[in-house]
Amino acid sequence: MGGPNLEIFKFSLYLFVPILALVHFGDPAWYRDNVLPYKEKLFPKETLDRKLPANQEEVKAELARIKARLREKAEERRREQNKD
Template identity: 70%
Template structure:
């Protein structure tokens, strides 16, 4: 069919494509310039995440109560803004 030249070309392609990909995508500068900004857009910052997850039942109940209170406060504030003075 293709002969030995085709086999050499295919072998070199199979060998060099992964090497070139590793060299390009493994560069720390490329990672810092491309991946880190996208990661910051995709995932919330550490101050917005819960760092200590409660393990006992009382801690879980307190956390649920805190979350419900925050949601209720936001809802009341949103309703107050919606029912505010109208021209």
């Protein structure tokens, strides 16, 4: 068996790894530099600024707008593929 020195080493490892992870990932500068840019990539500003539709007509209009945008993107992708 390892003896008391191994147990002390394991205990210190179990204690300090979570503390060091907290200190590193809990740093506001790390959050600002690594998390916020990724958040902006996942949730662009244009999607966050719109107001949500309140009635059925607004929902239908928003759905038509989304479908039209998706059709435009698909058509653009087809043009790009045919071009290459």
